[in-house]
Amino acid sequence: MGETLRLHLWQHGIFLLILFLVLAPLAFLILGSFSTARLPGDFSLDAMGLVNYIKVYSDPGTFEIFSNTVIYVAGSTALALALAVSLAWLVERTNMPGKVLVYAGVPMTLAVPGMLQAMAWVLLLSPRIGFINQLLKDIFGPETPIIDVYSLGGMVFLEGLRLVPTAFLMLVPLMRSMDPTLEEAAAVSGARPLSTLRKVTLRLLAPALVAVMIYQAMTALEVFEIPGILGLPAGIYVFSTKIYAIVRTATFMPVYGQANALAMVYLFIAVATTFFYTRMIGRAERYAVITGKGYRPRQLDLGKWKIPALGCALLFLFLSIVLPFLVFLYASFLPYLQAPSWNVLKALTLKNYRLLAEYGEVGSALKNTVLMVGATATATVVLSFLVSLVVIRSKFWGRKLLDQMAFMPHAIPGIVMGIAFFWLFLKIDFLPLYGTIWAISIGFTISFLAYGTRSMNAALLQIHKELEEAAYVSGAPPWRTMWRIFVPLMMPTLVGVWIWVVLHAVRIAGMPLMLYEGPKNQVLAILIWNMWDEGYVPAVAAIGTLLMIVLLLLTLAVRLLGFRRQTMQIGGT
Amino acid sequence: MARSKMGLAAFLLLSALLTIAPGAAFSAAAPLPKATQEMLKKLRLESSIMSGLDKELEVPKAWMDGARKEGKVRVFSTIDPPQFEVLSAPFKERFPFIAIEYNRASHEDRAIRTLVAYKNKKIVTDVLTGVGGSFFMFREAGAFEDLRNIPNWKNNPPDTSDHDGLWVGMHMRHWCMAYNTKQLKKEDVPKKWEDFLTNPIWRNGNLALGNRPQLWSLQLWKAKGEKWTKDFLTRLFSEVKPQLRREGMNAMLELLAAGEFYGSIPSAEYRTHQKVLDGAPISYTCPEPVPVAVSEMAVLKGAPNINSARVFVNWFLSKEGQIAQYISDFAPPVHKDLRRKEFLPFADQIVGKQSAFRDPALELEVQPKLLEFWDELWLKSGGRRRGKS
Numbered sequence: 001m002g003e004t005l006r007l008h009l010w011q012h013g014i015f016l017l018i019l020f021l022v023l024a025p026l027a028f029l030i031l032g033s034f035s036t037a038r039l040p041g042d043f044s045l046d047a048m049g050l051v052n053y054i055k056v057y058s059d060p061g062t063f064e065i066f067s068n069t070v071i072y073v074a075g076s077t078a079l080a081l082a083l084a085v086s087l088a089w090l091v092e093r094t095n096m097p098g099k100v101l102v103y104a105g106v107p108m109t110l111a112v113p114g115m116l117q118a119m120a121w122v123l124l125l126s127p128r129i130g131f132i133n134q135l136l137k138d139i140f141g142p143e144t145p146i147i148d149v150y151s152l153g154g155m156v157f158l159e160g161l162r163l164v165p166t167a168f169l170m171l172v173p174l175m176r177s178m179d180p181t182l183e184e185a186a187a188v189s190g191a192r193p194l195s196t197l198r199k200v201t202l203r204l205l206a207p208a209l210v211a212v213m214i215y216q217a218m219t220a221l222e223v224f225e226i227p228g229i230l231g232l233p234a235g236i237y238v239f240s241t242k243i244y245a246i247v248r249t250a251t252f253m254p255v256y257g258q259a260n261a262l263a264m265v266y267l268f269i270a271v272a273t274t275f276f277y278t279r280m281i282g283r284a285e286r287y288a289v290i291t292g293k294g295y296r297p298r299q300l301d302l303g304k305w306k307i308p309a310l311g312c313a314l315l316f317l318f319l320s321i322v323l324p325f326l327v328f329l330y331a332s333f334l335p336y337l338q339a340p341s342w343n344v345l346k347a348l349t350l351k352n353y354r355l356l357a358e359y360g361e362v363g364s365a366l367k368n369t370v371l372m373v374g375a376t377a378t379a380t381v382v383l384s385f386l387v388s389l390v391v392i393r394s395k396f397w398g399r400k401l402l403d404q405m406a407f408m409p410h411a412i413p414g415i416v417m418g419i420a421f422f423w424l425f426l427k428i429d430f431l432p433l434y435g436t437i438w439a440i441s442i443g444f445t446i447s448f449l450a451y452g453t454r455s456m457n458a459a460l461l462q463i464h465k466e467l468e469e470a471a472y473v474s475g476a477p478p479w480r481t482m483w484r485i486f487v488p489l490m491m492p493t494l495v496g497v498w499i500w501v502v503l504h505a506v507r508i509a510g511m512p513l514m515l516y517e518g519p520k521n522q523v524l525a526i527l528i529w530n531m532w533d534e535g536y537v538p539a540v541a542a543i544g545t546l547l548m549i550v551l552l553l554l555t556l557a558v559r560l561l562g563f564r565r566q567t568m569q570i571g572g573t
Numbered sequence: 574m575a576r577s578k579m580g581l582a583a584f585l586l587l588s589a590l591l592t593i594a595p596g597a598a599f600s601a602a603a604p605l606p607k608a609t610q611e612m613l614k615k616l617r618l619e620s621s622i623m624s625g626l627d628k629e630l631e632v633p634k635a636w637m638d639g640a641r642k643e644g645k646v647r648v649f650s651t652i653d654p655p656q657f658e659v660l661s662a663p664f665k666e667r668f669p670f671i672a673i674e675y676n677r678a679s680h681e682d683r684a685i686r687t688l689v690a691y692k693n694k695k696i697v698t699d700v701l702t703g704v705g706g707s708f709f710m711f712r713e714a715g716a717f718e719d720l721r722n723i724p725n726w727k728n729n730p731p732d733t734s735d736h737d738g739l740w741v742g743m744h745m746r747h748w749c750m751a752y753n754t755k756q757l758k759k760e761d762v763p764k765k766w767e768d769f770l771t772n773p774i775w776r777n778g779n780l781a782l783g784n785r786p787q788l789w790s791l792q793l794w795k796a797k798g799e800k801w802t803k804d805f806l807t808r809l810f811s812e813v814k815p816q817l818r819r820e821g822m823n824a825m826l827e828l829l830a831a832g833e834f835y836g837s838i839p840s841a842e843y844r845t846h847q848k849v850l851d852g853a854p855i856s857y858t859c860p861e862p863v864p865v866a867v868s869e870m871a872v873l874k875g876a877p878n879i880n881s882a883r884v885f886v887n888w889f890l891s892k893e894g895q896i897a898q899y900i901s902d903f904a905p906p907v908h909k910d911l912r913r914k915e916f917l918p919f920a921d922q923i924v925g926k927q928s929a930f931r932d933p934a935l936e937l938e939v940q941p942k943l944l945e946f947w948d949e950l951w952l953k954s955g956g957r958r959r960g961k962s
Binding site for chain 2: 039518
């Protein structure tokens with residue numbers, strides 16, 4: 001009886017905790033959008049109204065933001081899908097040589113944080129000082145048209161590149177397990193390979209492609225770093241950067257309620273997209289391309305196009321991973337920013353790396369990052385495991401609601417979640433969380449819960465109830481069953497989720513920028529963002545180079561742990 | 574013979590006494606910290622420049638007792654951490670019982686977020702510097718301590734501190750223009766502000782403007798009048814069409830060195846000098862009148878380490894603190910006895926020219942009008958809003 005009571009208690013405890021952590025910030029977000037007080041600290045139910053909504057939505061600039069966001073999301077998703085489909089098709093359905101390079105290389109691009117990738121491309125394609133633009137001018141003369149990365153086109157291009165690996169990982173298994181009968185029939189009927197690809201293969205894949213497309217659009221919609229680095233300097237706003245700009249002013253006190261009001265429509269779009277996505281995934285049978293028949297997908301002979309195809313695939317890897325890394329490596333040895341030349345090579349210096357050692361902020365940001373990321377990953381794993389246990393293994397009355405609550409933050413853009421938690425932590429000032437790395441950690445944990453619980457749910461479903469029943473019959477208490485049976489069997493998933501969270505928490509700047517307060521609470525992503533903004537470019541390059549090396553090693557570890565399967569299911573942006 | 578020996582001995586003794594006399598007079602005071610001695614050596618300064626330092630460093634006993642109990646002081650500023658290490662070395666030797674928690678912070682972090690936190694009853698730092706255009710909000714919020722009881726307050730020349738004591742000047746700034754020496758020929762270096770309008774070299778985006786008019790245009794307003802300034806700025810925006818940059822002033826220097834534009838306004842002498850020492854192909858010039866300003870240092874009201882903060886501010890305003898600051902980042906001292914050429918980078922561009930000083934009254938009376946005018950020009954020309962919502 002006592003055991004049952006304890007069981008009920010912790011199930012209720014988990015339920016209430018998730019309910020609070022998901023709903024409380026959202027409640028403050030909604031209430032705050034009606035607050036007429038300038039600061040969250042002055043919030044009062046007596047000072048409420050529609051003034052923020054009127055101010056934000058009567059501004060013609062808001063519609064420009066909407067239009068920019070649509071172009072940015074649609075453009076980058078389309079580019080990413082085109083590239084990902086091509087790459088997946090080349091490695092799965094053709095006889096292109098060097099496939100192993102593409103299989104191994106594309107997921108590795110996940111290791112390069114979007115923020116660093118954007119910064120590297122600024123160094124390459126800034127209108128006047130971009131290395132590529134300077135080279136073009138040197139070769140073709142000063143009147144040569146330049147490529148301006150500070151543009152919507154630049155944002156689309158870069159976000160498009162960034163979205164490819166996830167789409168690729170989602171598409172590869174689909175391509176691999178497609179029934180080839182229809183393609184063979186087309187070939188027998190005399191259809192040319194490209195025509196078969198267009199009329200048969202892609203049409204077979206269409207429903208799955210739509211699902212991947214919506215998932216990618218959701219990701220592009222919420223991403224902050226690329227529009228932040230490329231759009232803000234040119235005054236090109238999308239929803240995420242506009243909310244950031246309202247809150248992070250340099251001269252005047254921000255009006256937080258306006259940021260909340262703008263966040264509401266952003267939130268609505270994100271939730272609607274997620275709803276659409278989950279509905280599509282729910283009708284999974286419509287996308288079935290794997291049947292019970294035995295078959296082996298046919299591989300198209302590319303003939304003379306083999307090498308060009310490999311060249312294109314390698315070009316993608318070069319642009320996504322090699323070039324950003326090389327640019328950062330080069331810039332990290334510069335005394336000041338300058339284009340490559342023989343003279344520069346003579347002046348290269350280790351000063352920036354030495355500076356990192358002397359720079360107190362780097363040390364504290366590194367320590368904060370390790371603590372924050374470690375706590376986030378551990379909390380996400382533990383909380384996801386407990387939530388999944390309740391959802392999958394119990395008859396708790398609220399388990400379905402709990403599952404939905406855990407998934408809900410997936411639909412909320414990080415910057416919106418950040419502002420929602422900002423209000424919450426200011427209001428619950430009996431807990432000293434406001435502005436600390438622990439506030440960032442809690443925000444991230446809730447955001448990553450969706451991914452954690454999806455992975456844990458899948459892993460728990462694979463463990464047969466017999467083992468649990470055997471433990472129960474042998475008199476083992478629930479905690480012992482959990483510790484001795486579930487944990488060892490789920491270890492690859494637990495470790496995989498842990499590393500996945502580390503990889504993401506270390507690179508995302510949006511939410512930390514909303515939640516941190518003061519330089520002593522900076523994490524690496526914030527430090528990099530701030531140093532870039534203040535012009536410490538070679539020093540940023542030094543930090544970025546080291547960070548990329550660490551993340552590449554971690555990504556490699558994920559691959560070695562065989563965690564690819566889960567990433568394919570959920571998507572590992 | 575004996576008399577001549579005695580005379581020689583007396584002469585030698587007298588000579589020795591005369592030789593060591595100035596040193597002996599100073600050696601009666603407490604010895605200088607090693608870090609300070611090294612600084613003086615590096616700058617080739619006589620230790621006599623520190624005369625009166627002991628007196629400057631005297632503070633009420635209650636402050637010292639309080640500081641001992643508090644054990645630390647938190648500082649938010651713009652100085653790079655390695656530079657702050659150099660700056661604070663003498664302080665650490667003198668006051669080993671006060672640990673300094675230093676953080677370099679952007680203007681947004683220093684001014685806006687600190688104030689947001691303050692309004693939510695969270696005091697995130699004790700000492701705050703460079704609040705600039707955000708000072709009026711701190712004043713409205715009653716967020717700053719009155720510093721007029723700081724003994725070294727009197728070391729600052731008139732108008733380099735707030736009249737109500739809410740901030741005290743920490744160093745001087747000369748906000749002029751930095752230029753790229755590879756791109757700009759000597760004959761094109763402007764001598765007067767009007768040269769930007771008449772010399773076509775500045776067109777086609779070759780000139781960059783930062784969104785900080787209060788650092789330089791305010792002084793032009795004072796020296797040349799409202800009409801001249803408005804006409805000048807209007808023509809600058811409409812005819813020259815400069816690049817309107819959202820970055821901070823340091824980032825603009827980095828871009829200047831890389832060749833993004835030929836000249837950058839406003840640029841301060843100390844940062845430009847640092848970049849020159851790094852080998853960047855840039856230099857500095859001051860068209861007349863030279864816009865001069867002072868940067869603010871304040872202590873938050875209710876700061877938990879208030880005594881340590883007072884001791885720190887007092888030390889900072891002393892000759893030792895001011896010279897330590899100069900040697901760490903080349904910021905010209907504000908101390909009335911140290912306003913000398915050897916503490917002024919690019920002195921040849923500044924000294925002897927007509928200057929215009931941004932005094933507190935100017936900030937209060939003219940700055941709002943200037944910002945309103947500037948914002949309209951800036952936004953019309955496609956610049957980003959300053960953050961006003």
